[in-house]
Each structure stands twice: as C-alpha cells, then as structure tokens.
Amino acid sequence: MAYTVPKLTDYSAAALEHATGECIRSGTAEAASIQNEAELKAFRDRWLARKNGILTQINDSWLKGAPKEAKREAGFRVNELKVRIHELIESTERDYRHRAQIYDRVSSVFVDITLPGIRRPIGAEHPIIRTMNEIVSVFQKLGYSVADGPVVETDYYNFEALNFPPNHPARDTQDTLFIANQQSKPQRERLLLRTHTSPVQIRTMEKMRPPIRIVIPGQVHRNDPPDASHSPMFHQIEGLAVDTNITFGDLKGTLDHAMKALFGSSVKTHFRPSFFPFTEPSAELYVTCFICGGSGKRGSDPCRPCKQTGWIEVLGCGMVDPNVFEFVKDNGYDPKKVSGFAFGMGVDRLALLKYSVDDLQLFFQGDVRFLQQFA
Ligand code: DAH
Numbered sequence: 377m378a379y380t381v382p383k384l385t386d387y388s389a390a391a392l393e394h395a396t397g398e399c400i401r402s403g404t405a406e407a408a409s410i411q412n413e414a415e416l417k418a419f420r421d422r423w424l425a426r427k428n429g430i431l432t433q434i435n436d437s438w439l440k441g442a443p444k445e446a447k448r449e450a451g452f453r454v455n456e457l458k459v460r461i462h463e464l465i466e467s468t469e470r471d472y473r474h475r476a477q478i479y480d481r482v483s484s485v486f487v488d489i490t491l492p493g494i495r496r497p498i499g500a501e502h503p504i505i506r507t508m509n510e511i512v513s514v515f516q517k518l519g520y521s522v523a524d525g526p527v528v529e530t531d532y533y534n535f536e537a538l539n540f541p542p543n544h545p546a547r548d549t550q551d552t553l554f555i556a557n558q559q560s561k562p563q564r565e566r567l568l569l570r571t572h573t574s575p576v577q578i579r580t581m582e583k584m585r586p587p588i589r590i591v592i593p594g595q596v597h598r599n600d601p602p603d604a605s606h607s608p609m610f611h612q613i614e615g616l617a618v619d620t621n622i623t624f625g626d627l628k629g630t631l632d633h634a635m636k637a638l639f640g641s642s643v644k645t646h647f648r649p650s651f652f653p654f655t656e657p658s659a660e661l662y663v664t665c666f667i668c669g670g671s672g673k674r675g676s677d678p679c680r681p682c683k684q685t686g687w688i689e690v691l692g693c694g695m696v697d698p699n700v701f702e703f704v705k706d707n708g709y710d711p712k713k714v715s716g717f718a719f720g721m722g723v724d725r726l727a728l729l730k731y732s733v734d735d736l737q738l739f740f741q742g743d744v745r746f747l748q749q750f751a
Contacts, residue, residue, distance in 0.1 A: 378422075379403065381433040387446030392438075392453040399434070400460055407468040416472050420465055431458055497744075500751035504611055504739055507727040508593045511613050514637045515591045518630065520615070523590040525576035527597070528555065532564035533575035537703040538654040546653045551598040553608070569597035573614035574654060574720055577696075578703060580616070585708040586716075587619035593723070604735045611723040616696070618709065618716030624657070624695055627717035631661055631693060639666040646687060655694025655718055662687040667729065681729050688729070691721035 379402035384395060403423065410416050423430045434454060442450040512522060540547050542563055550571040558566040576592040592614040600606040617626070632645045643666060647659040664670035665682035672684040682688050696718050698711035705711070724736060731750070733739070738746050
C-alpha cells in the first residue's frame with residue numbers, strides 16, 4: 377500500500393515517534409519494490425517534490441499544523457525524518473545504479489542465444505607439420521610404421537650406439553647442445569638434446585625384432601644460431617628398414633619411388649658417396665631441382681634454391697653399419713643374418729622450398745598472419 381500522510385491529533389513524543397517510524401517503514405518498503413528507471417524517478421518525485429511531495433505534506437501537516445506547545449518537538453522530529461528520507465532515496469538510487477551496472481555486464485557477457493556464435497579461428501596445419509605428414513604418408517603406403525623417441529636423449533643413443541665412439545671427430549660435426557652439470561655421470565648416460573632422429577633407430581630395434589620398416593619424424597636441436605636458413609631447433613624424418621637380404625638396390629628403389637611420390641614423377645634421383653658413422657656405405661641423395669626442373673635457370677635468371685646446379689640435396693642414407701647391429705644383436709639383429717638401410721632427411725628446408733618461404737625463422741615465430749596463409 378502506497379503511503380499517505382496521516383493527520384496528527386496527538387503530538388506527544390510517543391505519537392510523533394510512531395508516525396515517523398511508520399513513514400520510514402513505508403518509504404523503505406516502496407524503495408525495495410523499485411524495478412526500473414521510471415519507478416525510481418516516480419519514487420523520488422513522490423517523496424521529494426516541492427509541490428505536494430510527501431515531505432512537503434508532512435512539513436505542512438505535522439509542523440505547521442502543530443499546536444504551539446508541540447512545535448519544538450514536531451520540528452525536531454520532522455527534520456530528523458527529512459534527513460532519513462533523503463538518505464533513503466540516495467541509497468536507493470545508489471543501489472539501483474549498482475544493480476543496473478551488474479545486470480548490464482552480466483547480460484552482455486551471458487548469452488543471447490539468438491545471436492550467432494563467436495567464431496573461433498581454427499588455424500591451419502603448420503607448413504612443417506604438413507610437410508612431415510606428407511613425407512610420412514608416402515612411406516606409410518609402402519608399409520612403414522611411425523616410431524618416436526625422446527628429444528632429450530642420452531649420449532649412448534645419440535652417439536655411442538650409432539657407432540660414434542667417445543671422442544670420435546664425427547661427433548664434432550653435430551654441434552651438440554648438452555644438458556649442464558652432468559660431468560659426474562658416465563659419458564654414455566649424459567643427457568643432450570638429440571642432434572638427429574637416428575637414436576630412435578636403436579630404441580626401436582631394442583623393442584621390436586626384425587623385420588622392421590619404420591619412419592621417425594621429430595624435432596632435433598643443434599647449436600646453430602638462428603638465421604634465414606638455420607635454426608637451433610629443426611625437424612628430421614628418419615627411416616629404417618631391416619630384414620634378411622636387404623640391399624643397396626632396395627635403398628635406391630625405395631628412395632627413388634619416395635622422391636617421385638613427393639616431388640613429382642619427373643624428378644630424377646642421384647646418389648653421391650658420403651660418410652656417416654652408422655651406415656656403410658653411405659650416400660647423399662640428390663633430386664633434380666623441383667623449382668627449375670633441373671635446368672639451373674629460371675627464365676634468364678639463375679635458380680637460387682639449387683645454386684644453379686639443377687640438383688637439390690635431400691637426405692643422407694646408407695646400409696646400416698654392422699657395428700650398429702652389434703648393439704642390438706641380442707634382439708635378433710645378428711649382422712651376419714640381417715641387413716638394412718637407413719636414411720635421414722631435414723624437413724624444414726624442404727618446407728621452405730615447397731612453399732617458397734625465404735626465411736626459416738618465419739616458421740617458428742608463431743605469427744598468425746604468416747600461418748594463416750597456409751589455411
Ligand atoms: N642423422 C644424419 C644427420 O642428421 C642423417 C642420416 C644420414 C640419417 C644417414 C641416416 C642415415 O639414417 O643413414 O646428419
């Protein structure tokens with residue numbers, strides 16, 4: 377019930393006390409029921425309007441209408457009432473604004489289910505991962521399975537079991553990043569960031585008996601300062617096939633097929649003798665430049681990716697050295713009974729060439745604008 381100002385007949389302190397108490401209780405109840413801006417304004421006007429507002433009515437009725445002897449007490453009570461009603465209205469306004477703000481915030485965060493959803497950019501497969509997947513799938517179609525191993529590796533798997541003896545100069549070619557403070561451990565247990573994916577050859581042969589055919593994609597690290605064609609972290613794919621009677625002819629046939637599947641059926645392959653401690657004989661595989669088609673020229677300009685030679689080096693390979701099999705002999709890899717070939721290729725440089733990117737660092741900076749181009 378909306379409050380109406382009663383006429384007073386009794387001006388005793390107790391009666392005034394009761395009347396002001398009733399007035400404040402009604403005001404407080406009215407304030408609590410306010411729902412919107414318009415009601416807030418109506419409430420304020422009803423109580424404070426100079427003309428015929430409740431406080432004005434109270435002033436006229438209770439104070440001016442009071443008998444002389446009650447004026448003092450009535451004046452005191454009415455003033456007190458005015459202060460309290462003003463306070464009530466101010467706090468009502470303050471509370472209302474606060475609630476309205478929260479409501480705005482909540483209703484803007486929470487859901488209008490009729491709006492379209494927030495579109496999340498789903499990104500794109502990273503060009504290096506995509507290149508890796510393509511290479512892996514060529515070998516999967518040949519019956520190879522995928523293996524992996526740790527990026528933080530022991531000296532044993534990264535070097536020793538791959539026939540890099542302790543202190544052998546071939547170790548120096550790998551610019552190894554070692555984990556600090558391991559001098560107290562025997563050398564073969566010391567940890568390092570693997571410099572190639574080849575250690576997974578040994579790890580897999582320890583777990584699986586021959587015959588095996590595996591590819592091993594993964595990250596490797598070397599102490600190479602970053603520039604347009606180097607990065608301390610890069611990617612390799614290793615391959616290993618072990619069985620009875622595997623020959624260099626198998627290696628050549630397999631890799632020739634894989635290169636044609638990757639770069640187009642018109643590419644030619646070319647093997648040059650090389651050296652790796654874990655393969656004997658070893659070779660580097662070149663394919664005819666898939667940018668210039670092997671001519672060494674692009675129109676009248678020299679072809680830069682192949683340095684005008686018409687050939688691009690793609691990987692290292694060779695027949696698994698019997699010394700490597702010795703480390704896993706007990707798991708069925710007797711070098712007198714089995715033979716195999718292995719290969720290892722860098723992925724990043726192939727991705728650079730494939731997508732005509734001129735700075736390797738762009739692959740690793742995580743700039744969405746760069747990556748979006750591959751979506
Ligand atoms: N691990 C060698 C490197 O990173 C690449 C390599 C060469 C791997 C010959 C092989 C291989 O499996 O047979 O330089």
